Amino acid sequence: MPAVTRVLGAVTAAYSATIIAAPKVLARPCGLTTPAGEVVPAVRTLIAAIGARDTAIGLAMVFAPEGLALRVALSARVAADAADALIFGLALPDRSARKKVAGFAAGWAALCAASALQR
16 A cells, blocks of 8 residues: 555544544534533543544554555544444534534545555
């Protein structure tokens, strides 16, 4: 797989570490903040879990050896983003956020999947 797959993994890991440290980065576009713009503890916990999952997958994309290990890491990234697109697209309480957040997740899944095709 090309270097773009590794770059996408690094970007994923960096963004994911960011949402762990600053959950508003994900909560705000999802419409999951309070009217005052705060992130309640339960949402903070779920965002941290998503961030930890995606940091691990992103780092696996960066450091996995070529071959099966890298394909598995990339497949995990695509599957996680596709699942996020489906769940956020159907279940976010803010209807206006559903399309935007689901579209972003689906786009990232497609970009990562396409990176496997590059030579």
